[in-house]
Amino acid sequence: xxxxxxxxxxxxxxxxxxxxxxxxxxxxxxxxxxxxxxxxxxxxxxxxxxxxxxxxxxxxxxxxxxxxxxxxxxxxxxxxxxxxxxxxxxxxxxxxxxxxxxxxxxxxxxxxxxxxxxxxxxxxxxxxxxxxxxxxxxxxxxxxxxxxxxxxxxxxxxxxxxxxxxxxxxxxxxxxxxxxxxxxxxxxxxxxxxxxxxxxxxxxxxxxxxxxxxxxxxxxxxxxxxxxxxxxxxx
Amino acid sequence: xxxxxxxxxxxxxxxxxxxxxxxxxxxxxxxxxxxxxxxxxxxxxxxxxxxxxxxxxxxxxxxxxxxxxxxxxxxxxxxxxxxxxxxxxxxxxxxxxxxxxxxxxxxxxxxxxxxxxxxxxxxxxxxxxxxxxxxxxxxxxxxxxxxxxxxxxxxxxxxxxxxxxxxxxxxxxxxxxxxxxxxxxxxxxxxxxxxxxxxxxxxxxxxxxxxxxxxxxxxxxxxxxxxxxxxxxxx
Numbered sequence: 001x002x003x004x005x006x007x008x009x010x011x012x013x014x015x016x017x018x019x020x021x022x023x024x025x026x027x028x029x030x031x032x033x034x035x036x037x038x039x040x041x042x043x044x045x046x047x048x049x050x051x052x053x054x055x056x057x058x059x060x061x062x063x064x065x066x067x068x069x070x071x072x073x074x075x076x077x078x079x080x081x082x083x084x085x086x087x088x089x090x091x092x093x094x095x096x097x098x099x100x101x102x103x104x105x106x107x108x109x110x111x112x113x114x115x116x117x118x119x120x121x122x123x124x125x126x127x128x129x130x131x132x133x134x135x136x137x138x139x140x141x142x143x144x145x146x147x148x149x150x151x152x153x154x155x156x157x158x159x160x161x162x163x164x165x166x167x168x169x170x171x172x173x174x175x176x177x178x179x180x181x182x183x184x185x186x187x188x189x190x191x192x193x194x195x196x197x198x199x200x201x202x203x204x205x206x207x208x209x210x211x212x213x214x215x216x217x218x219x220x221x222x223x224x225x226x227x228x229x230x231x232x233x234x235x
Numbered sequence: 236x237x238x239x240x241x242x243x244x245x246x247x248x249x250x251x252x253x254x255x256x257x258x259x260x261x262x263x264x265x266x267x268x269x270x271x272x273x274x275x276x277x278x279x280x281x282x283x284x285x286x287x288x289x290x291x292x293x294x295x296x297x298x299x300x301x302x303x304x305x306x307x308x309x310x311x312x313x314x315x316x317x318x319x320x321x322x323x324x325x326x327x328x329x330x331x332x333x334x335x336x337x338x339x340x341x342x343x344x345x346x347x348x349x350x351x352x353x354x355x356x357x358x359x360x361x362x363x364x365x366x367x368x369x370x371x372x373x374x375x376x377x378x379x380x381x382x383x384x385x386x387x388x389x390x391x392x393x394x395x396x397x398x399x400x401x402x403x404x405x406x407x408x409x410x411x412x413x414x415x416x417x418x419x420x421x422x423x424x425x426x427x428x429x430x431x432x433x434x435x436x437x438x439x440x441x442x443x444x445x446x447x448x449x450x451x452x453x454x455x456x457x458x459x460x461x462x463x464x465x466x467x468x469x470x
Contacts, residue, residue, distance in 0.1 A: 066377055069466065072385025076377050088370035091363060097374050120359060127355070127362035128326060134369040135323035139332050141376040142301055142311050148383035149427035150307025192384035231304065 007035055007058055007109065015056050015109070016133050017084045017126060025123045032115040036108050044100040044108060045086055051094045053110040054087040060106025061168070061180040065189070066098040075189040077137065078103070078180050080168040084133060090116065103181050144192070151232070153193040157201050158230035160191040161211070165220055174212075174219055181216035205229075242270055242293055242344065250291050250344070251368050252319045252361060260358045267350040271343050279335040279343060280321055286329045288345040289322040295341020296403065296415040300424070301333040310424040312372065313338070313415050315403040319368060325351065338416050379427070386467070388428040392436050393465035395426040396446070400455055409447075409454055416451035440464075 009026045012018055018029055035058070038044060044055070047067060062079040076098050079085045089095055090113050111119070120126045140163070147156050161178075169176040188198035202218075205211050211220045220226060244261045247253055253264055270293070273279060279290070282302060297314040311333050314320045324330055325348050346354070355361045375398070382391050396413075404411040423433035437453075440446050446455045455461060 066381050068381055068385065072381060074381040074384045076380065088366070088373060091367040092370040092374065097377060117363075120362070124356045124359060124362065127359065127366065128352075130366055131323070131362065131369065132326040134366065134373060135327040138323060138369060138373050138376065139327065141373060141380060142332060144380050145311065145376060145383065145427070146301050146303055146307060146309040148380065149309045149424070150303065189384070192380070 006030070007033070007107075011058065012109075015058075015082050015084070017054075017056055017087075017129050019129055021123055021125050025119075025125075028122075029111075029119060032111050032119065034110045036110070038102045038106050038108055040102055040104050042102045044102060045096045047096055047099050049096050051086065051089040051096055051113075053112055054084065054090060054116045055100070056084045056087075056109045057081050058107040058109050061103040062100050062106060062108075063103050063186065064098045064100055073189065074192065075186055077140075078164065078167065078186075078190070080180065084130070087116075087130070088134065148192050153191070153197045154201050155230050155232050156191040156193060157187065157198055158226050160187060161218065161220065161226055162223075162230055164190075164218075165223065169220075172219070175221040176223060177217055177219045179217075182218060183216060241265070242268070242342075246293065247344075250293075250317050250319070252289075252291055252322075252364050254364055256358055256360050260354075260360075263357075264346075264354060267346050267354065269345045271345070273337045273341050273343055275337055275339050277337045279337060280331045282331055282334050284331050286321065286324040286331055286348075288347055289319065289325060289351045290335070291319045291322075291344045292316050293342040293344050296338040297335050297341060297343075298338050298421065299333045299335055308424065309427065310421055313399065313402065313425070315415065319365070322351075322365070323369065383427050388426070388432045389436050390465050390467050391426040391428060392422065392433055393461050395422060396453065396455065396461055397458075397465055399425075399453075400458065404455075407454070410456040411458060412452055412454045414452075417453060418451060 009030060012026050012030055013021060018026065044062065057079050059081050062085060064076040064079065064085060065073055066076050067073040086096060086100055089097065147159060164178045164180060165176050168179040170179055184199050184202065185195055188195045191198060202213060206213060210222045210225050211218055244265060247261050247265055248256060253261065279297065292314050294316050297320060299311045299314065299320060300308055301311050302308040321331060321335055324332065382394060399413045399415060400411050403414040405414055419434045419437065420430055423430045426433060437448060441448060445457045445460050446453055
């Protein structure tokens with residue numbers, strides 16, 4: 001990781017971990033912070049490694065991938081700018097439950113465990129922010145568990161596209177573009193289906209004009225149609 | 236819900252939300268607490284209803300069931316004594332993401348939102364406990380997402396049995412008994428498989444002497460064998 005210039009207080013106050021903090025709290029947050037630039041495909045941390053710092057993403061995107069002893073792997077989540085990641089194990093077993101890999105060149109902010117705990121004790125809003133962020137992710141994971149047990153693959157792929165659009169979509173003249181670069185394999189692992197099914201489904205949607213895929217960017221032309229597909233409407 | 240006699244400070248200090256609190260903090264926690272007794276099959280809260288209190292289970296067991304607009308439903312989790320539940324939406328959208336149903340007669344403790352926030356601000360250990368509990372559940376959900384995408388049904392049923400044994404197993408002369416009463420349907424929904432597959436699999440394991448099923452209690456005779464099945468060993 002290379003060092004880079006200081007991040008502004010405004011940008012720090014926009015991180016999900018430090019939102020709604022009193023202005024005077026942002027200075028100690030920045031004083032305790034380390035900033036690092038990582039290249040595309042860099043491994044920020046590895047599943048099983050010991051955890052001693054909290055992470056937040058200032059720019060770029062990161063994929064969180066969990067592998068099993070059996071060789072199977074799933075994309076747990078994509079991280080967009082402003083979001084924290086790798087922070088929860090500081091409160092549990094101090095081991096990363098998954099790999100974090102930079103999807104593109106990214107800027108990563110970190111704080112040591114004692115610094116984070118000290119800041120949380122001084123500013124309870126940080127703990128509340130952390131609980132809120134965990135709560136939202138847990139609700140998403142619960143939804144995914146339900147979808148994996150009851151939905152068809154096509155519905156899950158549509159739902160994965162909607163989630164990514166809500167998380168990192170940018171509206172333009174041609175529709176909503178998902179800013180996170182996505183390989184077909186990523187979409188398949190995120191939706192819990194095979195590469196073959198994900199490729200076939202996206203190709204059919206492209207042909208029908210619902211979305212288009214350029215390089216690794218998906219642009220959705222008809223969000224409403226994708227929403228109906230997620231809900232299982234057949235027409 | 237009927238009222239019942241006061242819960243001891245020791246029992247309150249053993250709840251996951253209030254573990255490692257200074258002794259003087261337990262008195263205000265109890266002063267703010269309401270205690271209610273619920274019957275088997277009572278609905279403690281309903282998916283979509285507004286949330287205004289935090290919940291913890293003093294005795295009994297509760298199942299958390301999430302349904303979708305499509306009619307599909309999944310058991311998100313079982314709650315054992317000492318565990319909190321229904322508390323996270325206080326920090327997110329203030330709507331219950333799932334139903335909570337008493338599996339057997341149970342004692343439920345609750346605190347109002349302002350009381351919980353006040354206690355958390357006075358005793359940061361409560362926020363840390365909440366983050367730890369959420370972190371552990373999130374890690375479990377991430378595991379389940381991975382298993383649902385990469386494991387066979389039999390492995391997932393074995394893993395569901397292991398999770399329930401770790402959460403509420405009691406060791407006895409005949410093996411480890413899961414204290415939470417379980418219908419086949421519950422096990423199927425928790426493992427993300429069909430009732431047919433869950434019934435067939437458990438019957439085969441009973442025949443092989445790995446476990447036995449009496450009423451709604453599962454007793455595991457050979458935990459090691461169930462562990463090997465979860466890991467996908469064929470022999």
